[in-house]
Every structure is written in structure tokens, then in C-alpha cells.
Amino acid sequence: MPKLKIDGVEIEVENGLTVLQACEQAGVEIPRFCYHERLSVAGNCRMCLVEVSPGPPKPQASCALPAGEGMEVTTNSPMVEKARTGVMEFLLINHPLDCPICDQGGECDLQDQAMGYGNSGSRYTEDKRAVSEKYMGPLINTIMTRCIHCTRCVRFSTEVGGVTDMGMVNRGENAEITTLEKAVSSELSGNVIDLCPVGALTSKPYSFVARPWELKKTETIDVLDAMGSNIRVDVRGNEVMRVLPRLNEDVNEEWISDKSRFSCDGLRSQRLDKPYVRNAAGKLEPASWDEAFAVISAKLSGAAGERIAAIAGDQCDAESMFALKGLMDALGSPNLDCRQDGAALDPSVRSSYLFNTGIAKAEEADICLIIGANPRWEAPLVNTRLRKGWLDGGMKISVIGPQLDLTYDYDYLGASTATLQEIADGTHPFAAALKAAKRPMLMIGMGALSRDDGAACLAVARKIANDCGLIRDDWNGFNVLHTAAARVGGMDLGFTPGQGGCDVSGILNGASSGAIDVVYLLGADEIKMSSLDKAFVIYQGHHGDAGAHAADVILPGAAYTEKSGVYVNLEGRVQRGRRAAFPPGDAREDWTILRALSAIVGKTLPYDDLPGLRKAMHEACPHFTHIDTVEPTSWEDFGTIGDMSAAPFKSAIENFYMTDPISRASETMAACTREFILNAEGATGTDG
């Protein structure tokens, strides 16, 4: 614990900190470009110079200097000021003065720090260097003349992203960042845009679209995967311009996946902006809310409870699911489910469907078994935690299921349930490895749980967790890797079949056999719609996707940026999203639609406003009151041992860039699909 003096104030810091970190702890801000707390130290921008004594009588780069006992650091002396001004002058020598047309303008580190340390005029009269633009894929725009060679992007893609596409070639004045004209093949590539301290790497879809100071910023939660990444939605007028990550050490650190970041253009196209009713000719026709409600009311009033069913989609907020459950209960229907993919999750035991270890704690594990999942696509930010654990802590990772590039090395144990059964029986050597580990974890994906034998897979995974010591007093190594943002919330609310009710496959079978007449789809698009041909389908959602095409009545709802709602992420963390924009046209927030409909069918829900709804929801599920916390769960018995099919596990996601109505409507995601999915398939399928 070295003690040092910073600007005359004594401070004691932890071992292994740098002078820059010590200064931050002392509340002194040090300007920097290349240093980033989540990346390795490069020490090449020289902006963080400070004066240190004892030591050589020259300024020193504080980011690369370990804090030592008895150091006296001065950060505001004339020498430091002069040194930083000099560094800034050098940086600006080859930096173009194109701030007025630069997308980074207004949120640029270089611009900001030039205000603090830049000279008012230039002494440089020679030619500035110019660098040709590079191709880095459909997401990243490059204006490489602006690059100051901090190499943050190279370090991020190599260290966090786990792809070695970016690098710095040549040297001295000719140094350039490049990918050798290849798209950056990481699902996290968008983060280099945030990391770039200048306008060299900017967002391609957002280029020349808006200025930061004309955007309204709303802090909310992402729903494109089950991570519950904390995001900031920037809106101009009523249009979502971009999505940026927000710091949450427990969830997404400060990264988000490309799907979360770039799908927002999907919020503008294929939107449902007015109610539709299918006419006698079988065509969907625009209607008023009253007309749509009247049609539904006529259908519902005659129907018996068990002939009505409801399926909630993957992006629903808890409030709307709670309201729909309330309506279904009032109508006497036990047929409701939030597991579109048919995942065999047990709603009665909370620890059976959670990522119990916790996202942040997952990096502390020393051994990890991945079952039937591709975490790189299903939960990219869980994957970065595993990669971090593998890189820093020597985590040993083993995989049963699809054999894919996960950005870290792993032992491949097998493709199917045979290996899983061997581990459960204790005959596989991996069982012993699990038992010997200090912090073992397993992770079972929807690729295993959504199969017909999902319940048996879950039971075997539980047996492994139990028998191999994954469950300890201070550690629960049993994890379910969800892909749907609404799933845990739906399970918590009990949006699952009631007494004698049907689950999703039961509802689909019932609808095609005629046992179920009315199916209410709340943003559910991932089910087999052809099964619903005979039933009367009500689709409430925000995009004209599969569900809307199969619907007899469409009720236009709000997307995740357009409503305030609670979401529960895969580890069970309750988080509150906020409205950033209004739903388009006649579309309304989802719970208000359900509340209005309930009054028309004569089953008025007992709340008139959002606080009222939340109060009722909190009574039903008390842990929903604890925003941004993970409620501890107890380890119970669940799962039914049964026969497992020998078919190999597949990932639940076939195309990372298109998994839901929003990303399917996004042009940017379509471009990514062309670049990364179709091109890659072409290369392996036909070229070699």
C-alpha cells in the first residue's frame, strides 16, 4: 500500500496502481488518449505527463508509471502544463481542422482537451499528412487522417473482442491503423467507435445524421438479448438516432453488442402505427381502436376460458405481461406462456431458470462447462466475461454442443447428450475436474433446453451441478443462458401455464386441432404461425413481422424505446427502462392497450395508471421493487430425469444479426448479415 503525495495531498493507494490511477483516486483528472482502464497500457499518446520526484527531471507518462512509496507527483506545475501543451501541438500537427464536418464534433476527447491544452494558433506551415480511408465493414466508418494512433481500437478488438483483425502497420509518420480491407468480425466491433478519442472511427449508419447537442438522451435498458445491457438512447424529435452503452460494472461494463447498438434503424421501418382488422376478403384493413376492440370483444365474450390462449414474446416489458396475465386470469384462461421456443424451464423454482453465478462473478470461475450454447452470439457480453476469465485467471472452458470460434480456447468434449450423461454419471474425467475446481460453473443454453428432451437436459445439468459441487454456500455455478430479454421477467411473473393450461406447443396444437379459438400474441413472432390458421389471432406488437401477418386483429404497441417498463435480465436483475420517444401514429404503450381492452370485454383491470399497475405487480412479485439488484434465490429440486435424444446440440441462434422483429427490420443488420453470415457461409460452403 504505497503512500504518495499528489499535488501536495497525501494519499494511500492499493498495490499495483499506476500514478494516473492514483491521481484519479485523489480526484485529480489527468488528460489522456491512449490509456483506457479496461485495456492494456500502451503509453504512446504522452498526454498524461506529470512531474514526479524523486526521479529524472523530466515529465513522465503517468499511465505507465507504477505508483511508488514516497512519490511526490505534481500535475499542475508549469513544466507539466508546458509538456502537455507540447504533446497537444504534436498531435494537432497532423490532425485535420475539420471539426465542423466531423461526426465526433461535440463529443471528441481531442477537441475537449485541445480547449484545455491547445495553443490558440499553429506554428506548423508544412503539408499535413493524409491517410487513405480503410474498409472496416458495414458498421465502422473510417476517416483515418484524423487518427492519432492511440491504438485503443487495436487493443480492444484483440483483448476484449478476441479477434485479430485490426493492427497498426508501417511506422513513424506513415503509421496507419488498418484491418487489411477486412470487416472487423466481432459482435462487439461497435465499441471501437466509442473508444476512438477522435473522429477516425465513427458509426457508419449514424454518419452525418445528428449532432450530440441536439439529441435528447434517455437512460434505459436494451432488449435485443437477455443481458439487459444498460444503454442510452439518443433521440431527435421522435426518432431514435443512436444507441450507446452506459456504464454498469455488474452487467455490461461499458460495452454493448453490435445488435444492441445498430438495430435502432429497425425502429423506423415496418412499424405498426394503427390497428388493423382482417376483413371478409381475408385482407388486413386499417381500423380505429374502437372497431378493433369491438371485433375482439365479440370474439372473447362468447369464448370459454380454456379456449383462449396468450403467448408473450421475447421483448415484452414486465408491466404488459402482468396486464395480459391479469386479463387472461379474468377471462378464466390458464393457457399462457412466455417461452416461445418451448424451453423446458421450471417456473416454480427461480434458481432453475437464472444465470445464478451472476454476470460479473462469472469471470471469477476457474472452470466452465458450456452446454448447447454459443455464448458469443447468444450473450456476447457474457462471452467477454468468460474470455476475461480465460485470459487473466486461467479459466478452463469446456464445450458440449456446437464447435465454434468462441474467442478463447476450450476443450471440446462432444456434440450431444451422451457426454453430458457420462459427466452426470461421473464416468467422464471432466466430472472429476469439476469436483476438484474451486469455483466451477456450467452454462446451459436454449439450444439444449428448447429441444423436446429439454426437461431431461435440465435435470441432467442439475444433477451435474449437485453432484460435482457447483452449489456451495457462497457460490452457485448453475447457469441458464437466456436469449430473450423478457424471459426471466415472464417466468418471475408466472406467465406460464396455469392449472391444466397449455404451454406454447399445447397452444399451437390446440389452435390447429380446434381446441383453442382465440390466441393473443403479445409481441410473439418466433412461433410456427401456420399452426394458428384456424384460430382467431390477436397480435399486439410494434413490428409487421410474422405475428402481424398471421393476425386477425393487430393492436399497435410500443417498442422498447417507447415505453417505460421493467425488464429482468438473465441473472435475475430487475432493471427499469425509460421512454425515450413516443410510439408512432396510433400505437400506444402496451399496458394501456390491455387496460383499455379489459374494460371493453367487461373484465376491467384494477389499475388506471402505471404506478397503480406497478403497485399491483409488486404485490404479486415483491422482488420487482428492488430495482438494479439481484434477489438471492434458494437451490431447490427441479427437472425430471428422462430419456435424451442423441441428436447433437445446436445453438439457439442461427444469425446473430437477426433474432427479433426489430433487428429483422433493420437495414444495418441486413448489411451485417450479408457481410458476416452469408459471406462466411459462401467461403466455407463453396470455396473450399
Added chain:
Amino acid sequence: MSEIFEFTLENLVTAKQIVAKYPKGREASAVLPLLDLGQRQNKGWASDAVMNGVALFLDMPRIRVTEVASFYTMISMKPVGKYLLQFCTTTPCWLRNSEAVLAAASEYLGVGLGQTTEDGMFSMLEVECLGACVNAPIVQINDDMYEDLTAESMVAVLKALKAGETPPHGPQIDRQKSAPSSGAAVLTKLTFSED
């Protein structure tokens, strides 16, 4: 990766010897000697195929090979002539009139820096200090240093190379290695105690 270069059998043995010098798991450290070996086999330059081959041989990312290859002037990333002339123009050589040597070579060959003669014999390259300042000005031709050059001796060396001869490398004036050019200044007379 499109084209992939492969070492000849003889070079493959050398390459394996080189890699064996580095600790296990640190094989990528051999990238520089292997690039050199590869470019020697490939007419003096590291083509994309050579870099692909080295990346594959060392199991390292292609971009890391490019980073190293593009950093060092020792690795040529475009085709070079049979003789690669590396002109040192750093301060000591420049003080000893390396400009005249450079100009004479350029005039005689009809090409400038960074260019190759049409017959594919000579390429000219400007480099920083070659570390033989005592014998400035110097030019490195492939692996040999030609020292104490003047415009005339430069042209003479080039003429000999063109004629297919191998002119002796080292100082091009009457001088033994880097001993004083004006002759010995000390120990001119050896005396022994018995005398």
C-alpha cells in the same frame, strides 16, 4: 488467405531451428528471422504469400505479421532487384557526403530512391544509420557493406556488379577495416624490453 508460400526443404529445416530457439508458446517471436528467410527464398521480398506462409507457420494472426514486416526496412514488401542498395543518409554519412554517393548511383542507374532499374538488377532504398559510421559514407548491397565510398568508387562498384563480378566489400579506400585512414598513429614503432 489466398496464396500461401512454403519454405523449401532446406529452409524448412532452418526455420524449425529458428523457432526452436524461442520458448514454447512464444513461437511468434521468430517472425522476424522467418520473414527474412522467406524473403531470401522469394527473390528478396516478402510478398503477401510469404507473410501468409509465415503467419501460418507460426500460428499467429496475419495482421501481426504485416505489422512487423511493414515496420522494418529490412523486410521489403514490394519486389526488389537482384541487388538492393541501401543508402545510409543519417548524419555521419551525410557529413561525409553521402549525398554525392547517392546522386552518382542514381545518375548511373537512372532510377531514384524506392525504385528498381528496368533490367531488374538494382533497387535503391534510403535507410537510417547502418552502424558503421567510422567508415562513412556507406551503402549496404544485399548483405555486404561497401564503405568509405565516393561518387567514383560507388559507380565503380556498380559497374563491377553489372558486369557480373563481385567487388570486394569493406572500405573502398586504402585502409584496413576501420583502422585510421591516414595510417597507424600509435604503435608505429614496436620496441621490446630486451632491445
